[in-house]
Amino acid sequence: MANGLERENGGMVVIFNDEELSEMSGVKRGVDHIEVTCGCTSHRYGDAVGRLRVFLNGDLQITCECTPGCQEGKLTPAAFEKHSGRETARKWKNNVWVIVNGEKVPLCKTVLLKYYNQTSKTGNGSNRSHNGRVCHRDEFIRCTRCNKERRFRLRTKEECRIHHDAFADGNWKCADLPYDKYVVVNWN
Structure with missing residues (x-):
């Protein structure tokens, strides 16, 4: 096993072992990703449900299934959180959940973020802080x-x-x- 990744007989890549995903709802394995049922709860609108894909490179992508005619398509977890109408947006690691043993568990408390790398998601390598101002390292x-x-x-x-x-x-x-x-x- 190299870097937590391993190939099965069918050529599918195992990012997480069966034990790590055994209690999660709606698990499907793809060639370059795993997929689980996820959601985000808004106090005003209730639960918005989707399918979370975790890719080999750590990218996360959610296909929204909040309503049968939802046109949103593929979203980042932060965009899914906002789309669901969550009042306290910008905390997607806590607000987007998966079902484990019949309970809603925040992503931050699961193994699904094991390969997620925040620094690679900040864009073009610019030295901009969260407030948009340029910052420098010493x-x-x-x-x-x-x-x-x-x-x-x-x-x-x-x-x-x-x-x-x-x-x-x-x-x-x-x-x-x-x-x-x-x-x-x-x-x-």
Whole structure:
């Protein structure tokens, strides 16, 4: 078994073993996914039911079956939560549920999110936070004199420029920055 994935005789891929899915309602195995019955409850509209597909790469997709003529088609869990009329949207891991042993269990309490990777779903690799503003990670540069790594905060254009200049200088030393502009990180 490599990376939790295993091929059966029919060429179907086993993402989760039978024991993990034994008590879930409506389990079907596909060639590159598993499918289970899911839903989301709105206090105003009641239960919206769908079919959750968990793919090999961790993608989640819900086919809405809330009404016989629903035109929504394939949705992300967040879009399904919103479509169902859930009042406290944006918590789909808690609000979208599957039936386990006859009970509604939130996705976050099941094995179905085992391969879900939030960072790969944030789009084009941009450094945007949840509020849409650009954010940066801190960077480190090693001092050529004392061999300690110094942290550079990258929150403003000025801080980014200071880091860029230090990074471009092949003979950068701690003394090139004022005392309050760096943080000592000693990895030794």
